[in-house]
Amino acid sequence: MMRALRDHWLIGALVGAPLLLAMAPVQQAVMPPWLLWVFLAQPLYMMHQLEEHVGDRFRRFVNERLAGGAEALTPAAVAVINIGGVWMVNAASLLLAATHHPGWGLLAAWLMLVNAGTHLAAAVRLKAYNPGLVSALLLFLPAGLTTLILVSFQPGVGFVEHLGALLLILALHAIIVLHVTRRFK
Numbered sequence: 001m002m003r004a005l006r007d008h009w010l011i012g013a014l015v016g017a018p019l020l021l022a023m024a025p026v027q028q029a030v031m032p033p034w035l036l037w038v039f040l041a042q043p044l045y046m047m048h049q050l051e052e053h054v055g056d057r058f059r060r061f062v063n064e065r066l067a068g069g070a071e072a073l074t075p076a077a078v079a080v081i082n083i084g085g086v087w088m089v090n091a092a093s094l095l096l097a098a099t100h101h102p103g104w105g106l107l108a109a110w111l112m113l114v115n116a117g118t119h120l121a122a123a124v125r126l127k128a129y130n131p132g133l134v135s136a137l138l139l140f141l142p143a144g145l146t147t148l149i150l151v152s153f154q155p156g157v158g159f160v161e162h163l164g165a166l167l168l169i170l171a172l173h174a175i176i177v178l179h180v181t182r183r184f185k
Helices: 001-007 010-030 035-066 073-100 102-126 133-152 159-184
Strands: none
Touching: 001 073, 001 102, 001 159, 010 073, 035 102, 035 133, 035 159, 073 102, 073 159, 102 133, 102 159
């Protein structure tokens, strides 16, 4: 089962994105706009994952361009990062924002924005396209900013909530970089 999940997790994005987007009109009828944008982070991220990972493009890119051909990023790591570090983070963000405090919705916003910034920084540094760049710029920048702004205007959301969410997302990205760097060395 774990091998199947490792090798075929991207099918979840292929099926999940259109199903979640099809539910958006229903969600719009029952959710306030700020929470709808937190909900939309998941299907938008799944669409991004398709650009990024179809044909194992991102893992190969990292290993060839950034790790000099070493197996720094494994298929298992890609699955864990995308299921645990994206799908579960977005699900927790939505659930906690809806049931506990709207500030939790900032996790979804910052996840998109930090990812977009990472793709953009890599493109500038390498002076080349990297898998996921187009959807990061076209989907994550506007959706991430919209989510960030709408959640920011909810009662009880201020600097502390922004800082906490941003630090959690930066820590998540740092763990990924440390893992890849450790495997590279």
